[in-house]
């Protein structure tokens with residue numbers, strides 16, 4: 001009998017994101033560059049006679065418990081697929097800010113699927129389909145690293161690893177108002193705005209050169225403009241960050257987390273300036289794979 005299975009659930013940023021159109025199934029056709037970060041939740045599943053889900057850790061506040069949690073749904077899907085009962089406790093040590101555009105919920109779900117596949121190896125060939133059922137960002141986390149995602153994000157093309165970069169994340173200030181169904185609201189707003197030229201190919205070309213800076217990513221996220229219209233405080237947060245660190249920042253996914261990326265070893269100085277000015281920051285790096 002397995003006693004406990006555990007694994008990391010890393011965050012991601014999108015280095016670039018193009019929205020190519022709306023599909024007849026309601027999803028958007030995307031072209032994006034996913035990059036895995038070292039910042040990670042830690043997920044474990046433990047056999048239990050009292051099945052359920054617990055969330056702890058510095059970012060646990062507001063993360064749903066029970067069936068609303070994507071990690072629990074992943075366990076149920078996996079157990080159903082394996083013809084077993086979901087008689088487990090899922091424990092999440094939450095380190096990734098929730099609802100920040102960092103896909104922590106999707107990553108927790110993928111981590112549960114990967115752990116479940118150790119218990120029930122017959123699930124392995126079905127993992128990509130199960131992941132996509134849970135959400136568009138979930139399939140990326142089955143392999144992570146640096147990848148181009150097309151379709152809803154599930155048509156993944158692994159890319160050669162980017163050399164190590166520092167990444168400084170700027171989550172929204174405490175007390176900022178959450179937006180109901182944030183990602184859907186940002187996509188809906190996008191439809192009202194002018195389209196812009198695609199950016200993924202040119203960012204990819206720069207990434208192939210081996211080093212990236214935030215300047216290379218300015219304007220490369222099609223959702224940024226729409227997110228600024230949905231979150232009224234987002235521009236003010238950006239202006240404050242940029243004045244303090246004297247560099248642009250860019251949005252990950254539908255936001256509202258801004259980020260800076262630069263050479264390995266340079267993130268601490270950026271974070272120091274920001275902390276001195278009272279901004280909340282998380283310093284991390286690109287994952288080593």
Ligand code: ATP
Pocket residue numbers: 062063064068069070071092097098099100101102103104105106108109182183253254255
């Ligand atoms: P999305 O763009 O899909 O909304 P995101 O990257 O902004 O995602 P997540 O941290 O994945 O942010 O959380 C999205 C929503 O999913 C949150 O509003 C939260 O209520 C819900 N959620 C469900 N399960 C989890 C989980 N394990 N961790 C964090 N949030 C979760």
